[in-house]
Amino acid sequence: MRKCICETIKKEFKPNTEIEVIIDCGTKLHGNFIKICEGCLYLLTSCGCTIIDCHKVSAVKRKCRENIICNIQLNNSETISCEGTIQGQVTCNNEPVSNVTVQLTSIPGIIEFIDSSPETLSNGMFSTQVFIPNTTPLTEVEIRAVATVKGREVFDTATFLVECIECINPSLMVNVEDTIECEGEITGSLLCDDTPIENTLIFFDVESAGNNVVVLPNPARTDDMGFFDATIRSTPGVDENIKITVRTTVGGNEVTAGPFTVSVDCPQPPLQCPCRFRLETSGGAQPRAEVRVLENGNEELLAGTMNINVLQCGATGNSQAPCNPAIDNFNFTFNASNGATYAFTQGRRQDISCPNEDTAIVNGFVQLSQNGGPPITFEATLTATLDETTDKITWEIYANNGNGFIFETNVPFVTESSPQSFIADCA
Structure with a gap:
């Protein structure tokens, strides 16, 4: 009685090719073999088995299947005000896939897709223009993208804020501290024809030489009275003038305030690098x-x-x-x-x-x-x-x-x- 010698044979095969492996008992590899075909790597092992007579072990012919992982991904948008673009990408094993039809739907179904079945381009990207019905208040909408890629169904969902309110005179009023040390305050309000606009995203664009000053949260969101607030935060050691522009979109029109110049002088702590x-x-x-x-x-x-x-x-x-x-x-x-x-x-x-x-x-x-x-x-x-x-x-x-x-x-x-x-x- 002899014990098998533990050994592994690895051999690469091209995808979708017929393969056959025969292990002859005349070599040191014999006994009960485990046969796995995974990701085009054919693996044979012989460990810990016991045999009495020599014999041949043959692997049954099979096709080595390529391990393919496909995904569809919707790109996030800030908000959609009256009209905008929905886009995304289809990939397999992180490589773009072209000529794939993507089905787009929304819940609730208030979004009008110019093309609800766009096709991916050579870079795997797909896109379509969308419209929001007039008088639509700010609404949270879930968009779903579904496609069949290499015989597999893939999908993705993303949440968007959409609106198309009627607003003749939008007003974005902002107060920004002009001199701060390490922190400062931004407050403001958003009105439409003197009526507060609630639940709307307010964005802050910061121009800082070293990207060392930020605004949090960004975006901020208006409350039921149209008010919003945010905090300017600086990393230690910053001494510069920055500019902040505040923006939002109402009824399909961008509304901005600024840029506001802020002098920042945030001293270094006694021990910045412990x-x-x-x-x-x-x-x-x-x-x-x-x-x-x-x-x-x-x-x-x-x-x-x-x-x-x-x-x-x-x-x-x-x-x-x-x-x-x-x-x-x-x-x-x-x-x-x-x-x-x-x-x-x-x-x-x-x-x-x-x-x-x-x-x-x-x-x-x-x-x-x-x-x-x-x-x-x-x-x-x-x-x-x-x-x-x-x-x-x-x-x-x-x-x-x-x-x-x-x-x-x-x-x-x-x-x-x-x-x-x-x-x-x-x-």
């Missing part, structure tokens, strides 16, 4: 990320891949390197398995800390582009624990836009760390 760290996922996006997204009162638990980069107060782990407050950036991108993308960029710290030699925390502001949509400002906290023995990082993320939109890791996200990752004291 430590320094560079923390990155190894090799880009890593799998097994699980996040919770709360938006417009709807909660989703999503799985996918995530890429994270944090660079604070130093770029090298050299023990003699000083802390450099000018080094300040963090970003993270989550690609959900359903095709949704959450790209957080231009992260700027409010403060950092290192509770111990293995853990680093950054609090700050970051810009989210969801499914390629316009940027939304979030406050975010990233906590990272670096295990130098296993070269792994455990990440926890919480981000909130102050307007009911929350993005957070549902469970700690564990990844391989890049070779450059470190946490260190300031020399």
Whole structure:
């Protein structure tokens, strides 16, 4: 009686080709084999079995199926006022797919699609113009996109705010503090022919040389009296004049106020860099990320891949390197398995800390582009624990836009760390 020798044979096959594998007992590979055809990789293993007589083991002919993941993704819009554009993209394995017909519907069915069955172009994009009936008050509408791609049905839904109210004399009145230190206030009201307009999104465009000043929430939303408010927030060490333009859309017409010039002088704290760290996922996006997204009162638990980069107060782990407050950036991108993308960029710290030699925390502001949509400002906290023995990082993320939109890791996200990752004291 002989025991099989554990060994693995791997052989690549092109998609949709006939394959046949024969293992001869005359070699050291024999016994009971496990045969798997997955993603065009044919795998044979022989481990821990016991045989008495030599014999041949043949794999049955089969077609190796290509592992294809297809998605459809609607791009977010700010609001649709009387008319606008709905667009999105169809991909398979992250590659655009052309000549796919997409069926578009809305609930409630108040949206008029110029083409409710657009076809994707060479870049996988589809789009159609839409109209909102006159006198439609601000309404939350769910748009659904459905398509059949390579024999599989895929779909996506997105929530839009739409309106087409009659307004002859819209009025956007805004008060902005002209001199602030690290925080300031914006207040205002939105009227239509002297009547308050409620539940309308107000956007703030900030011109800042270093992208170090933000407005939260952005967008803000008017209350039942047409009033809104927001806060200007600066990162430490900023001394500059910025400009803020306030805008919204009423009855199909854009209404703006400004630009308002604000002098910002936010002093550095006594110790801006108590430590320094560079923390990155190894090799880009890593799998097994699980996040919770709360938006417009709807909660989703999503799985996918995530890429994270944090660079604070130093770029090298050299023990003699000083802390450099000018080094300040963090970003993270989550690609959900359903095709949704959450790209957080231009992260700027409010403060950092290192509770111990293995853990680093950054609090700050970051810009989210969801499914390629316009940027939304979030406050975010990233906590990272670096295990130098296993070269792994455990990440926890919480981000909130102050307007009911929350993005957070549902469970700690564990990844391989890049070779450059470190946490260190300031020399």
